[in-house]
Amino acid sequence: MTCSCGREDPEVATLRNDLESTLREVEQLRVQLADCSVAAQGGIRDPAVEGQFGWSRAYQDVLELRQAYEDLLTKYRELRDQKKPMSLRLPRGAPALDRLLDGNDFED
16 A cells, blocks of 8 residues: 555565565464474475575484384384394484373383
């Protein structure tokens, strides 16, 4: 909206800027959510790092949980193929997994 002098109303300009900023943030959140989904499915080949558009703390947690899952699956397959009794300890060190386990290890 413009005033009679032909310039945009300052309130309208502020609202327009706020809207544009919010739309950029929504787009970034969409990308981050999609990246979390792809990471959970194991489809990330070149992970985003902190500071990149698609990175978020939740995304990093999903990457770490997926890696822990892959490590356990590899260990399980090794033991299964060796026909050894199963006794697995979940790996430590992935912050998301550590929080999930709350400090307890599980054994089969």
